[in-house]
Amino acid sequence: MNNTELTPHFEELKKALEGSIDDDELMAELNKYLNDYHVDIAAAKRGILRKYGKSDSSFATSSTPVKKVADLNGTEPNVDIVAKIVYVETKNITVKGLNKTIVSGILGDDTGTASFTVWEPGAVQMEKGSVYNFRNCYCKLWNERVQINIGNRGKVEPAVGIEFEVPNSTASLASTDVKIGDIREGMGNVSVEGRIMSVESRKIVSRGEEKIVYSGIIADETGKIQYSAWHDFDLKAGESISVKNCYIRAWKGIPQLNIGDRAVVDRLGTPIEVEAGDSLKTVCEINRIGGGLDITVEGVVVDMKNGSGLIKRCPQCNRSVMNGMCTAHGSVDGIPDMRMKLVVDDGTGAIGAIVNRVDTERLTGVTMSMATQLANIQGEGVIVRELMGRILLKKVRLTGNVMSDDYGPSMIVRSAEAVETDIQEEAEKLLSEVEAAI
Template sequence: MNKEELTPHVEELKRVLEEKVTEKELMDELDKYVNEYGVDMESAKRAIRRKFGGEESGFVTGNAVSKKIGDLAGNEPNVDITARVVYVEKKQIRARGEDKTIISGILGDDTGTASFTIWSDSYDLEKGSVYIFKNAYIKTWNDRIQVNMGSRGVVEKSDATIDLPERTISYTSVESKIGGLKEGMGNVSVTGRILSVEERNVNVRGEDKIVYSGLMADDTGKVQFSAWNDHNLKEGETILITNAYIRGWKGIPQLNIGDRSEVSRVDDPFGSADLDISSNKTLREVSESGGGLDITVSGLVVDLRGGSGLIFRCPQCNRSVLGGECTNHGKIDPVHDLRMKIVLDDGSGAIGAVLNRELTEKLTGVTLENAVSLSKARGESGIIAREIAPKILMKRLVLRGNVMSDEYGPMMIVSEADTEEVDIEKAATKLLDVVEGAL
């Protein structure tokens, strides 16, 4: 594509990134992805937005449209919502190495409720009060509507009166596979094989208690579970849990066996299948679920993000540090380490992934010792990322690990990684079959 064809897409990226990146930088990046690497336009723009931190801002075009919560589709770029604050809190998050305060909670009107996030602490919202949320952008997470207020958003107090509908509570348990569990689900029934179980002593409000936790699996995936009551669970047995509820930790679903839950032993429907294996998913499936344990994905490396290459860590807590100072231990004598933070795209979606020293050395051939020597010789550590980039970009990889999520989306902590060999003839035949089938 020539410069004229790329220009509209560069202008779109400038708006999304709020002019934080120059037009020349964006043009160079887009030209590299599309014309040099051969990446499709949507994947290229997605990679550039991730690289320059554009996930928070959302797309804002034209004039805002007023909508009720029940009418939100989950993809609106610019909408006004008048709603009552059902719940609100300010909380601290860690974003790009800095502490940041945001406001989150639940909004409601006469058509339904939705969670909301204001990416600043500029407002003091009151529970029960009604506000107009102007220029919000709407996303979905785990099939639930999320209202987001970026830098263009404005919150104003409203004199409107909103009566929320009566909440109907159902205790009917819904059957679900482990691979389909999502944070926030309640009253679910799950059948799985116990892979591990342990007792842990915890202190809750000054009282010592025992929690029973472990790992269970079915033919779609694995999930951590916990119970406050002793159900005499044994490794290797298959159980049916009814009326469980799902909580999440950094996007990873966790199955909770509560006081209303029932546990029964059932015949094993999985036969001789080995359930202690990784589950293969597309990146779209990973993004929709929000996270999970022991997942395998494959795709093309479309970006090497900042924080890759030669880094420094605290020798006591292993945190990455800058300037020889750890947030936990103060001034320290840091140790060198090597890592990659990549963006993987399989055509259905994209996620970030972090690869440790061992995997970085395996995939690039750049060792920590070589990196330290080169950095000292050149007088800078940034050169290592530039050395690694051409060795990893546009490579197809198969990654295995746990996927966690935060406000910026899913991130895989990789435990295993290999290059993926592509059978060109087989891929071409498959594509031809698809094209001929569409004619």
Template structure:
């Protein structure tokens, strides 16, 4: 092999040995193993590394992948990519500032953002074709991000020797402006304008250590969303802000807005609904909730069509509050049960259904029965089923308005109801509306 062909392998060996051996010495030894001892290139590299006390397992040998095949949290990945964009900035780590590179790589299968954690080690420009060894991936903005750490090796390739010149690189458009009601899990690079209804500072543990996150609730005229800001943008309650470059994750189906230090956050100076207006629940159809996966502080109007098992008088473990049978908790064994009231209702809005879970307070209000009265009836009839039967007789086929947080799992949509009321129709108002519509037609 020619010297220029061996150069990348010399660099790789030097990297594994942390630069403790001169490159010329490594080159001479590599040639000796290949030309005198006639061993394979990989055997030669491993032998040299062992000779100088290194770990051959740190040689790249990574899995060659295309960008479109990457997933989060992969180790030792090899890639052949084109540099779409590259930028340099300084970040603070352990009290000191260090330069890093970030940007976008592309190949024939797609694009991915990257971060090179030591700008002084890597030298490449936009348009370069690179062979990357020993990269690793993490999740960023809900997508795999390529990371170049201290074990990564980057080699420029002849751009004419690969077919990247024919690759149609994606167009990186401006971020998409969306309303909060349009947010869905998996969205990236979105722009959202909303009023901060609440915000608090928290310390969370991540695989990279402790991080500060600013979380709360943001709202516009279409709805509310929980948010997490992974950088201090000095957000304050009642601020109206435009967040550019955010992404959406989901928790049990509920879309949640996330944005980090690369996002742009600015104050919005236009007309916007007030805190009081935005604090009210927003009416949504169940079909709409199925599409987006859930939401917070949602108002649904519908009819109760079923009261499911597990409704009525129930008993809970006093320690973990799980519903128990025969005074036995599967976690805490035999216990003195705590009585409670609950409704698990199926609500139909004419297009689809969801399960509504109502606590004791709401159950007492809707049914007109207290916990003590329910206990007394169950004792008299010698069965708690009598309470469920009374709930069914009073609520099935009743129109209701319920509000709360809606989640989604394999069983469908479920609302933890915060408030509920029987929605008795205003016959006079409906007649007036109908008459007006008929007059308009005529």
């Protein structure tokens, strides 16, 4: 920012500091925070206020503009909104390996609606149809739509005595049509068409109230995804449907379709064709969507991680145990097993893959019996070396569920097979690519 752009922020700070710092020093402080510390203007102002003993909370609230939803442009760093809850849900997500609870949904006023997320909900309990003051929000654009965020500096408070009608149909409520294979974590209001592959129901307790959740798998020609419906739409396996106004939540990076009480379900006259087999994707595509069900990857094994070879599993939960200790059930008499923890590279990126005993035996030719006998003679360390010698730099085709975390995507392999490589064909292909690049 130049000095002209800084002027309104400078005047704001000058008024809040009440003469405790001269003008030149204040401008120097602003420039230092912005250009030396490289923080945004809101953080710079908070830092300066705290440095000179002023409360940044009262400052932020008093200087925060109040806007109508229709007036938001998606670039506001700090704004107050008075709005009614149109739709709300609580989500559990994983951030930097830690479980986190957030609240999201749609809010609206008499000018329009927008999606929102409360990242630190605390004890606040928001109810559909109630009006709240959303203080110190920041806004972003996603798919050309405004998203309202309430972070750790924000507050959500009941707006007592305020009532208004939210328009039933606004542009911000329109769903985005997507194919199932393109669904990724963080998407807002989406519509999909697909065939119901399975349906099951279970009872849960939410806020002290017993509810029935309907779940299963829905698929189209691009992939499949798990869904959860919070209303009985009378879904049946085999039927093709269109679902509008859905929301995406994720579990360990695997997107899941959430069909809430705002969703509209229609039966289709023409059946949806579902791709036979599994969805072949590159690692680059997986990184974009975050994860998925029954994904297939082809690539070269470039590494084997610790934890491969002979292991023992808890007889109750099937987790691997270390020194006879299960993280969930304590001291147990482990059941012998074998696995490989591979790193597979397909040229667009690398993915971790946990291969079970059956597929380990198929890919390497090393059976559980052989490994046990060899370990009794030479120790368990030799098993890993034997497996590496037989699998490293081999091309494989893996299928399974893919999850993502801070360390990247990882597949729990359901099936695996070796891929024969035509050296002549691959060499000619590489030569063509090199010549084309020259």
